[in-house]
Amino acid sequence: KAGVTQTPRYLIKTRGQQVTLSCSPISGHRSVSWYQQTPGQGLQFLFEYFSETQRNKGNFPGRFSGRQFSNSRSEMNVSTLELGDSALYLCASSFGTSETQYFGPGTRLLVL
Amino acid sequence: KNEVEQSPQNLTAQEGEFITINCSYSVGISALHWLQQHPGGGIVSLFMLSSGKKKHGRLIATINIQEKHSSLHITASHPRDSAVYICAVLSNYQLIWGAGTKLIIKP
Numbered sequence: 001k002a003g004v005t006q007t008p009r010y011l012i013k014t015r016g017q018q019v020t021l022s023c024s025p026i027s028g029h030r031s032v033s034w035y036q037q038t039p040g041q042g043l044q045f046l047f048e049y050f051s052e053t054q055r056n057k058g059n060f061p062g063r064f065s066g067r068q069f070s071n072s073r074s075e076m077n078v079s080t081l082e083l084g085d086s087a088l089y090l091c092a093s094s095f096g097t098s099e100t101q102y103f104g105p106g107t108r109l110l111v112l
Numbered sequence: 113k114n115e116v117e118q119s120p121q122n123l124t125a126q127e128g129e130f131i132t133i134n135c136s137y138s139v140g141i142s143a144l145h146w147l148q149q150h151p152g153g154g155i156v157s158l159f160m161l162s163s164g165k166k167k168h169g170r171l172i173a174t175i176n177i178q179e180k181h182s183s184l185h186i187t188a189s190h191p192r193d194s195a196v197y198i199c200a201v202l203s204n205y206q207l208i209w210g211a212g213t214k215l216i217i218k219p
């Protein structure tokens with residue numbers, strides 16, 4: 001069974017631009033969570049979607065948004081990029097909210 | 113004070129040693145995860161626990177709900193076990209992460 005896939009794997013943007021990252025969960029999984037990982041802050045929770053509804057949101061500004069489609073695929077959008085948004089963005093899927101999460105390889109975003 | 117505390121932050125040991133990584137939390141949880149992150153960035157979910165003990169190969173994870181504490185043990189450690197080990201608790205549908213424990217196993 002295919003694992004969690006994320007696209008693109010690498011991305012370079014400049015300040016002020018916006019970016020959309022995509023995550024395809026494992027087939028049958030309905031929960032998708034997004035995380036940001038930086039060397040200084042470690043792994044931080046962005047938000048979780050289940051059946052197209054945002055279940056919970058971490059402490060990130062409104063520039064970070066997401067959505068989930070009926071096929072459970074999820075997108076994350078960051079508008080007005082800042083240098084500090086450079087990070088590895090990880091997506092994880094699970095059957096349900098309290099189930100083991102399986103992580104994708106991540107999208108490495110560099111903001112110049 | 114962080115809601116999930118891991119100790120130690122860094123751990124260096126010799127191959128073959130028994131390793132213990134601890135995780136304490138201060139919130140009510142429905143589950144606790146142990147994850148492993150290798151230097152390349154890939155994350156692997158090791159265990160999800162809500163009670164008792166789980167074992168997989170040389171890895172053992174335990175949780176004490178009353179004491180709000182979990183431990184991850186590695187028996188007969190090997191250099192390939194070198195990674196960051198992360199504890200995360202599921203509380204009110206949100207995963208709250210510990211800061212991770214960086215483990216280095218020397219041959």
